[in-house]
Amino acid sequence: MRDVYQEQLDQLAEVLATMCERVAAALEKATRSLLEVDLQLAEQVISEDVHVDEIRAIAEERAFALLALQAPVATDLRIVVSAIHGAGDVERMGDLALHVAQAARRRHPQPVLPDEVVPYFAEMGRVGVALALKAAEVIRTRDVAAAAQLEEDDDAMDDLHKHMFTVLMDRSWSHGVGPAVDITLLARFYERYADHAVAVARRIVYVVTGQMPGPLTV
Amino acid sequence: MRDVYQEQLDQLAEVLATMCERVAAALEKATRSLLEVDLQLAEQVISEDVHVDEIRAIAEERAFALLALQAPVATDLRIVVSAIHGAGDVERMGDLALHVAQAARRRHPQPVLPDEVVPYFAEMGRVGVALALKAAEVIRTRDVAAAAQLEEDDDAMDDLHKHMFTVLMDRSWSHGVGPAVDITLLARFYERYADHAVAVARRIVYVVTGQMPGPLTV
Numbered sequence: 115m116r117d118v119y120q121e122q123l124d125q126l127a128e129v130l131a132t133m134c135e136r137v138a139a140a141l142e143k144a145t146r147s148l149l150e151v152d153l154q155l156a157e158q159v160i161s162e163d164v165h166v167d168e169i170r171a172i173a174e175e176r177a178f179a180l181l182a183l184q185a186p187v188a189t190d191l192r193i194v195v196s197a198i199h200g201a202g203d204v205e206r207m208g209d210l211a212l213h214v215a216q217a218a219r220r221r222h223p224q225p226v227l228p229d230e231v232v233p234y235f236a237e238m239g240r241v242g243v244a245l246a247l248k249a250a251e252v253i254r255t256r257d258v259a260a261a262a263q264l265e266e267d268d269d270a271m272d273d274l275h276k277h278m279f280t281v282l283m284d285r286s287w288s289h290g291v292g293p294a295v296d297i298t299l300l301a302r303f304y305e306r307y308a309d310h311a312v313a314v315a316r317r318i319v320y321v322v323t324g325q326m327p328g329p330l331t332v
Numbered sequence: 333m334r335d336v337y338q339e340q341l342d343q344l345a346e347v348l349a350t351m352c353e354r355v356a357a358a359l360e361k362a363t364r365s366l367l368e369v370d371l372q373l374a375e376q377v378i379s380e381d382v383h384v385d386e387i388r389a390i391a392e393e394r395a396f397a398l399l400a401l402q403a404p405v406a407t408d409l410r411i412v413v414s415a416i417h418g419a420g421d422v423e424r425m426g427d428l429a430l431h432v433a434q435a436a437r438r439r440h441p442q443p444v445l446p447d448e449v450v451p452y453f454a455e456m457g458r459v460g461v462a463l464a465l466k467a468a469e470v471i472r473t474r475d476v477a478a479a480a481q482l483e484e485d486d487d488a489m490d491d492l493h494k495h496m497f498t499v500l501m502d503r504s505w506s507h508g509v510g511p512a513v514d515i516t517l518l519a520r521f522y523e524r525y526a527d528h529a530v531a532v533a534r535r536i537v538y539v540v541t542g543q544m545p546g547p548l549t550v
Contacts (some may be wrong), residue, residue: 181403181409195399203422282513294509294516
């Protein structure tokens with residue numbers, strides 16, 4: 115018979131994985147609201163963010179209860195502390211998806227994105243969603259190799275982020291300062307979203323190995 | 333005689349407060365490097381960020397040891413969990429000061445900021461540094477009223493941040509897209525720095541009262 119304590123640890127991981135899936139769905143919708151100039155979808159992301167915050171509060175309460183009542187040590191303690199960190203990261207991913215949706219709503223019915231940058235944001239959305247779903251998987255499986263894979267996937271996001279600056283700084287940019295400011299912030303939101311997904315995966319490496327992987331570039 | 337355990341809790345808070353003072357100094361220097369186009373100062377901030385990361389690692393190790401060896405409950409557990417969160421926030425403040433310094437270095441010997449926005453960034457720097465120092469004080473004193481004060485001080489940063497967009501979007505903006513992109517990101521770094529200082533103070537309210545203050549606007 116599995117004991118209650120081990121089940122509580124597993125449930126904590128499951129809450130966190132579910133939270134990752136929620137923010138993956140949020141970013142997918144936020145990106146579509148941006149690309150398809152869809153106000154209703156933007157509103158949906160904005161109103162649903164509170165659920166991510168609620169799940170985060172549940173994760174923290176459970177982690178706190180485990181610490182207070184079970185006094186975990188070694189790997190179990192690492193699981194709980196990593197869940198506390200992870201819940202913070204994933205809540206922030208939800209906030210960043212929310213910011214994308216807010217940008218779509220702010221400019222509606224105008225599109226935020228000039229046509230020539232739409233494909234880059236479609237790709238940033240795709241990479242971001244994939245990273246969040248992989249983070250959920252890594253939380254469930256504790257697969258260290260898959261966790262390391264997230265850092266490589268994040269390189270694609272960094273390249274897209276850098277490329278957006280090249281596009282904005284190019285002499286051929288004809289849309290002026292306003293759209294450039296929007297795009298600068300939006301690209302930053304996607305890049306930060308990806309960084310937090312990587313941070314979650316790195317914490318899982320720490321749970322399994324007892325060591326944080328090498329320094330994260332910021 | 334004070335027991336070793338209470339002393340360890342106090343030391344953990346002291347490590348975190350010291351970390352706040354370090355990132356206050358980092359932002360002060362980074363802002364000067366930006367305003368005075370001072371490459372040497374920018375390099376100093378960039379090379380010193382590793383010390384903040386080291387202090388964060390020390391804070392986490394001590395928090396982890398306290399959890400494993402002392403199994404704190406109630407207020408003591410809240411102190412340790414809040415220190416874990418706080419160390420993450422303050423490390424991020426250091427990263428954001430680093431980003432400001434990196435922007436100053438990237439454009440050197442050109443100034444990043446056109447003359448007309450210099451006073452706003454001087455003020456954002458001043459507000460940010462004051463918030464980090466107040467956070468240090470709140471960690472040491474656990475003064476809930478002072479913690480609430482940080483949220484009000486942060487309103488000044490939010491106003492400055494919003495005002496920068498008004499300046500950038502104005503028809504009289506004559507510096508083109510490149511400086512607008514730099515300023516958009518820099519203003520965001522200062523605003524996020526302030527948000528993290530507020531988050532640290534909110535965690536102290538939680539330590540003292542057992543309740544997080546009302547929702548933080550993001």
